[in-house]
Amino acid sequence: MDYEIFDLEDVILQSGETLPDAFLAYKTYGKLNERKDNVIVYPTAFGDRHIQNEWLIGSGMALDPEKYFILVPNLLGNGLSSSPSNTPPPFDRANFPQVTIYDNVKFQHRLATEKFGIRKIALVVGWSMGGLQAYQWGASYPGMVERIASFAGAAKTWPQTYVVLEGMKASLLAAVGFDSSQLNRLTSSDMRAVGRVYAGWGLSRDFYREELYRNFGFESLADFMSGVWEDSFMKMDPHNFLAMLWTGQHADISANPSYNGDFDKALQSIKALACVMPGSTDLFCPADDNEYEANLLPNAVFNPIESIWGHFAGRGINGPDNQFIDDSLQRLLAVSTNE
Incomplete structure (x- = not known):
């Protein structure tokens, strides 16, 4: 297999349920430097696996493995990390417990800190529900995350x-x-x-x-x-x-004890430099929801992807969209965080 496993052991989920012998599947690209500050975390989206993220990783690109240590954790439920399809009874198939975005990011934090000793992250980036995880990283660990970037992803699942x-x-x-x-x-x-x-x-x-x-x-x-x-x-x-x-429908970066459902406060608490890139014609995650969020982020650039590819402007398929995203990430990574 082309990925590694991080054993979480028995974990208590946000719901209060215990998921026994939980694990995260992940893949890394590049090398961690001595200061352990060249880290980019790039979570997977709903239905995707790490291989679907590789279009944005490459020499000379913003996510350059010759410069950065890129950590791609797979979403719980995607079939590689703990999921209904790979969990033994009695938690298999329809009996798999409910997992939140908050849970996912908490476990990814454990992977970064316990496995690799990481204390500072240069960027958390993602598409769709991967972008939602980037927001959650910024809200859950504001002192650790220097930059976030979300393309065609929101900070919560809006009604549409x-x-x-x-x-x-x-x-x-x-x-x-x-x-x-x-x-x-x-x-x-x-x-x-x-x-x-x-x-x-x-x-x-x-x-x-x-x-x-x-x-x-x-x-x-x-x-x-x-x-x-x-x-x-x-x-x-x-x-x-x-x-x-279920994870997607109940996603909200403020749905946790830190913010108690105060969505605006959660956004305002994100210290990271942020680049918010909705698809201009996205029907699934409309751009105006992202604009609301960007206006509350203290250090955000609102940078829509002008494309007729809708939600899939962020999927790595259309060349001009891919270049726009990479260029935006290049600019974001070039900005000093003064830390």
Whole structure:
């Protein structure tokens, strides 16, 4: 396998439940310097694994492994870290406990400090729910994180995004007649409808109107929906999907004892230099939600990705979007934090 495992042992989750023998799967790129201050943490997004983050890592890029030690922890529930699909009974499949973004970042902090002895992080960066984790790092460990960058990711799940996720969940639960006692009957083939639902939210209206899917060899919209959306979601374990979806729906950087639900206070408490990069046509995580957040961050630059790729402007697919993100991160890393 091309990743490593950090054993968390038995952990008490934010819910109060215990997840026994928990672990984080992670991969590192580059070397930790003697001062241990060349660290970039790059969490994975909903449904992604570390390999999906590698498009943004490379020689001469902002995330340059010849300069930085880049730590990519996999989200709990994604099938590599502790998940419904790899946890023994009685916590397997539909019985996997509820995990929050706060839990994920707490465990990532343990990985950074206990495994590597890291005390200062130059940047936490991520796409979508990875960006949400970047915000959580800034809120949970303001004295440790020097910079954060989020592209197509928000500091909480705003109502629009929550509703989209609810529709995706409903399309899966329909396969068992919305009977919660039958969830363990779900299979990956039941994820087909989930892909169809998300097809209207992951990309923008202009993307579809201009038929950009033809650039990828698809002759029709129907072919694109089955060949990309259905196919990608049917590769996911349905129970992993439901676990990550719960994490996503209940994500809020203030939903913890430090902030007690005061979202504005949580944002205002982030000391890190911040670069907030929404997709200008993102229907899933609308840019105006990010603008609200950026206005409350003490040291933020609001820098929308002008793209018709919607939420997937941050997915590493479209060259100009990728360059925009890399350039923005180059500028952010060049700014001194005076520490």
